[in-house]
Amino acid sequence: MKNKILFIALLVVGCVFADIQITSYSVLPTTLKPGVTGSASITVYNPSSTTVNGVVIYQGGEQFTFTSNRVQLGDIGPLGSTVVAIPFVIKNNVAPGVYTLRLDAFWTEGSEAKTKVFSIPISVSNPPIFKFEFTPIGEVTPGQSFKVKGQLKNEGGDAKQITLSVNSSYFFFDKLSQLPIGNLGAGESMPIELSLVASTSAQPGLQSIPLTATYNDPLGAIQQATILITPVNVMKNYVDFSINAAAEKGVITPGSKTKFFVNLTNIGNSNAYSAKVSISSASAYFTSIGSYERYFEILPPNLEKQIEFEIGVSGSAPAGYYPITVTVSYLNMNGESQTPVQKQVGVEVGGAPQISITPNTNPSPLTSGKLYTLSLQFSNTGDIDIRALEATLSSDYFEILDSPYSYIGSLNVDDYTSTQYKIYSKQGLKPGSYPIQVNMKFKDAYNVEHTQTKEVMLEVVSLETAALTQKPAEMNPFGLAIIILAVLAVLYLVYKKYFKKKVSR
Missing domain, CATH: 2.60.40.10 (Immunoglobulins)
Incomplete structure (x- = not known):
C-alpha cells in the first residue's frame, strides 16, 4: 500500500x-x-x-x-x-x-x-523524373514481336544502376526478364530500344505498357518509378491474301502448255503457318504439269511471293475463257485450320484470227484494157473460228464491175471459200504487179469484232507475153456439135457426088 x-x-x-x-x-x-x-x-x-x-x-x-x-x-x-x-x-x-x-x-x-x-x-530527396519520348508504335497484333525506340530523359535527380522491367500481363520483353540500362544523371538522356512481345491473349484496343524502373538513389537506397508507354494499338489477328494470277501466254492455243504465275501477298496482320497454295480447274481440258501444290512454312504479313506452275491445254479445247481456281489454305498462330482463301482467274484458250487470200483470174495472164473474172479464195489460217466475214474490194488500177461488197459468213479453222468478181484492167497499165485492196470485217469466237486490210497483187503483162502464154480458148459443146455436123455434111456431099456415081455405073 x-x-x-x-x-x-x-x-x-x-x-x-x-x-x-x-x-x-x-x-x-x-x-x-x-x-x-x-x-x-x-x-x-x-x-x-x-x-x-x-x-x-x-x-x-x-x-x-x-x-x-x-x-x-x-x-x-x-x-x-x-x-x-x-x-x-x-x-x-x-x-x-x-x-x-x-x-x-x-x-x-x-x-x-x-x-x-x-x-x-x-x-x-530528389527522385529522378523519367520521361520516355518514343517513335509512334504501329499496329500490334497478339503474339507479335515489335520494337519501341526513343529517348529516356531524367528531369529529376540522379539515378544509378537503373533496371527496366515490364509490369504487364499482356506485354513482356523479348527473351529478357529485365533490361539493365546503367546510370542516368540529372538532366541527362539516353537512347533506348526495347524489344517487346504482345501476349497472344492481348485484348484488341488501345493499351498501355507500364515499365518499372528500379534504381539506386544518391543515398544508396533502392527506389522504383513507373514509366508508361502509351498508346499501343492492339489489333485483332487476321490473315487475308491478295491473289493475282495469269498465264505466261496471254492466249493459250489448244494442245500447248504454258507457265502459270500466282502472285500472292499476305495483306493481313498475322503470320499464316503451314500454308499450301494449289491450282485446279473444273474443266477437263486443263491439266497440271508437275505438282499442282506449293508449300510454305510461314507467310508473314506484307510478304510477296511469286509462285510458278505449269498447265497444259487439251488439243480439243474449244476457244473460250476457262476459270483456274487458286486456293490458299493455312493454319493460324495457334495451329488451327482456317477457312481457305480462293480466287478464280480466267484463262483464254484460242488464238489470233488470220485470213489468207489467194487470187486467180480467168483468162490468165492479165493485160491492160480487158475484162477478167477474178476469183478470191478466203482461207482461215489462224487458230480460232471466225464468223460474219464480209469483204469489200477497191483498186486504183482495176475497175470492180460487180458489187465490190461480198458477205462470206463463217469460216472455221482450216476452212476456205471463194468469191468471184468481174474486173476490168485499166488502159495503159504497163507490165508489173498492181494491188487490189481487200477490206475485211469479221467477229472471232469471242464475238470480238476485227478489221483487216490485205493487198492482193495481180500481175499485168504485155500483149506479146500474153500471146506466148495464152492457152487456146476451150470450145463449148454446142460449137463442137456444129463443127461435127458440118464435117458430116461435107463428107456426105463428097460421098454422094463421087462414090455413089461409081456404084451406079
Missing part, C-alpha cells in the same frame, strides 16, 4: 513539474525535394496540472525558409494539447539527405519563464 502511495506521489510531482511535449507529428508531402513547400503538423501537449501561458514556437534550420519565424500557440491548460502546422520551403540547393527542423518553444508557468528545444527529422 505504501508503494502505491509513493508511485502516485511521484507521478503527481512529475506531472506538476513536467515540460510541454510534442506527442506526435506528421510531414507532408511524404516526398520532399529541393524547392518544394512542405508542412510539419505537430501536437503540443501540456502534461502538467497547471496552465502554461503564452506558448510560442520559433522554427529554424539552414535548409529551410519560412513565411514567419514563429508560431504562437497561446495558453495550454492542464493536460491539454493543441495541434499546429509549421509551413516551410526546402531551399533549392539542398542535397538529398535527412535534416533537422528545429523548434524552440518558449512559455511561462506561473511566474517562471521556460524554454525547450524540439527536433523533427525531415527527409529530403
